[in-house]
Structures are given as C-alpha cells and as structure tokens.
Amino acid sequence: MIARRLVLACPLCLLAAPARAITLHGRIEQGAFVTGTAAPGTRLALDGRPVRVAAGGEFAFGFGRDAADKATLAITRPEGARETRSLAVARRQWIEQHITGLPPAMVTPPPETLERIAREREMLREARGGHDTPQPFFTEGFDWPVTGRISGVFGSRRILNGEPRQPHFGVDVARPTGTPVAAACSGIVRLAQTGMYFPGSTVVLDHGHAVSSTYMHLSRIDVRVGQRVAKGEIIGAVGATGRVTGPHLHFEIAWRGTPVDPQTALPPMPEA
Template sequence: MRPHRRSLLAGTAALLAAGSARAQDAELDLTGRFVQGGHAIGRTWPRALVFVDGESLTAASADGVFIVGFDRDSPSSVEIVARSGDRSARRVLDVAPGDFPSTRVDGLPPATVEPSDPALLERIRREVLLKTEGFASRVDADSFRDGFDWPLEQFRVTSRWGAQRVLNGTPARPHYGIDLAAPQGTPIRAPAAGRVTLAEPALHFEGGLVLIDHGQGLITACLHQSELDVIAGQDVLRGQTIGRVGMTGRATGPHLCWRMKWRDRNLDPSLLVKKT
C-alpha cells in the first residue's frame, strides 16, 4: 500500500474514533465532584440502566438524570456505563483522593461508646432495622439535579466529613457526617425536595433522626434533633423546616450532624451544596 494511502486511512480512523468519543460524551454527560466522598450527576437516555464498575446500580429518571456516589474508599478510577436497548455509552472517571483529618471526642458516656447492657443492645438492634428500612428507599425522582442548600442558615463546622474519630481515647470508625454547630432550637431546613423515609425522635446514637430520599436512593440524614416537624412518608419541599437543632443521642453539644448515603456508600453532603 502506498504511504499516502496508509496516511489517509489512518487519518480517517482517527476522525471516526474522535467522532465516536464525542458521540459517547453527548450520550453520557457527567458533572459533579469526582473525589472520594463525592458524586457524579449524569445525563443520558431516559430510564437507561446505569452500571458502575460492571455492576447495575441505578437507572436514569424519566428525564435521563441519575447520580452515582463515590465512597470514602473509592478506587482512583471508576467506569460508568449507560445502556438503553442496544445503545451503550461508557465513561471512565478519575476519582481524586480525599483529605480526611483525625478528630477526638471526649466526655461521652461510656454506654454510648461501647454499650453492653442486654436491653440496650436489643434496642440498638431494633433501631438498626428501622434505619436499614429507611435507607432502602428508592424514590423515583431526581430532586438532587440542581444541587443542595445548607440545612442551616448559620453554623460553624466543628468536624469535617470522613474524619477518623477517636472517642474517649478509643479509635472508632470514620465519621460519615459533617458537624454543623448552631444554637439549640435552630430550624433545620430540607436541603432539597424529597420524601421522608424515617422520622424518629429518640434513637440511642442519633437522637432525633430524619432521613429524606431525594431520588434514586440518595438519602440525607439529620441527626441529634431536639424536635421533629415531619413524619415518615411525608413529601417535603426545598427549604421546608424538618426539625430543630439539638444534642440528643451521642452528642456533647447542640449541633446538626448532616450525613448522606447512596446505596451502601457514604457521601459528603457538603459537596452537593450549590456554589454561590
């Protein structure tokens, strides 16, 4: 084959490959915070199945919107594939490492750190079942698509998300919440629209707890509330008051511990807050 002929064929192949890549990008658009504890919001074909590293984990909404979360220990590379009928689009994302500090919390009652009373252990077991049911929700919505608001108007961050906790001198599992200190009774607002999947006023660890599914199992949790203003099954609007800041459960002062889960992955809710 003549040199210029080979050159023409190579150029054509490169153009076709580039065109295919651009088509895939158009069919699977991803934005978000690609970092451990972060997320990707995707746009693709309506109701497309979404695979993460080969596992079918979610489906796009009627508008083609979906979310994927990266937990604290996410690998550095994640493959996301959308499939609709015989159509398929694939993207590989680089996930940056997170920066997770270590924090100490002293002065907690020993029973809240290492409970041993049989009656208390049975209570904790029952509460785990309640929370598991609340986190299993999969509301068909995409209320996360426009980002979140902070659940408090004014606050001070006293513990960052993902911190390695040392409780009363004993290392514990990472803290999968961001602690927002505010006066007792401060109103807590829904960070985005959603459905309340759990509203319990007095859990052992979490105290007053509200879970909200913002769509597709992206669930935020507001802990340690002194009062609850919602009930399970209730639909809430963005900015609606859902409760009040307190120090119930395992807490040493008034604050809101704000958490987020997607499927079984713990995410940093602050990374979904809209930038102003």
C-alpha cells in the same frame, strides 16, 4: 471550626457521539456525590449497581469514603449499543478528630443496649438505602439545612475519649438547641424517629433515585413518615440528643445507603 477544602463541582465529559454524550458534574474522588445527564432511555450501572436515569436524562451516584481507585460505568445506549467506561477515583486525605467528654456508655455501650442499637441501625439502613423512588427530586440541588460553624467534617477518623471508632460520615453544624432545621432538598420522609441511642431524634428524606439525606440529634421532629416536604421546609430543630457533646446538626447525604461527603453536593457555607 475544622477547615477543609471545599470540593467544587466541575464538569467531566465522557467523550461519545455529540448527541449521546454523557456528562458528569462533580469531581471523581472518594466521598463524591456526582450528578449527570444522558440521552433519555440510557441505562447505567456503576460497578454493577444500577443508576436510575430520569425521563429527562438526569441521574446521580456516589463514591464512599474508601472507594477503590477505579470504578466502571456500564452504559447501554437507547438504541441498545453497550460500552463501559473506566473512571479514575482520586484518593483523599482524611483528618483525625479527637472528641472527649462523652459518657462512657456512648463510647462502649453496655451489653443490654446492643440489641436496641442493632435494631436502630437496621431502621436507618432501610430508610437510607431501601428506596429507589423514580421522582428525581435531587435535580433541584441541595442547600444547607442549617448554617453556622462547621464542627465536624465527612471522613474524619474519630477518636472518642481516646478510643478509635468508625469514621464520621456526615458534616456537623454547631447551632443552639431549637434552631430550625430545613429540608436540604425536596423529598419524602422515610424515617422520623425520636430517642435513638447514638443518632438521637432523626429524620431521613428520600430525594429519588436512591439519594437520601439524614438529620440527626434533633430536639424535635416536625414531620411524619410518608409526608412530602419541599426544599427549605422546616422539618425539626437542632438538639443534643443521642451521642453528642453539645447541640449541633449531624447531616448526611447517601446514595444507595452509602454515605457521601455532603460538602460535594452543597454550596459553600455562607459567611456568618
């Protein structure tokens, strides 16, 4: 198990008139998933990217692994007043993870597979970042889709068969093939695709407000595109499809297609 500090949610209040306070829940740091509340009718944008605010005032946004030290939250109050707030984004230290035993074609794909890989990446990009559904499913919170030994963490620098590759953008939970995988939060299925080159069989759920979750390397898929699923509903099973060295679930959360650290949105992993 790769140990790391769990990010604990703590409120940060942006001072304003009491009736119009904007409250953020979560640490403001690289990789963080942040939720909050504002007066209904407030409009928000983070560094120019719109942040949908629900009818009840709930909203969510996230910071990528390599987010800049500062971010700007633009606020338009219900009565039309505008202001901007500067958010200091704390830097994080990322571990280095060495993985060996991968088939060479899964580290350096053969040229004839590159078009397929590009096509599948576009499918994932659209499923994770192409929806801004108004229903705020994310407000019910996230649970672990499967529990067990954490074998990979968000943000780690990946060295595959001795060759540096892109960072890890999810959290891995090692469990036997066939272990049921549950929806971490209610949502709508945007992708249910078998046999992808790197991620293997994959499901993407839309949780509203451009928040999504992704479930990779599945041995089976139990849902279809367009289906609405409830939190805790079984959507598939742990497997070893795609680029893996053993059965596990690779789980991601993203905002507007930008992966964030799932452990900033999840409770602590239950003890075995």
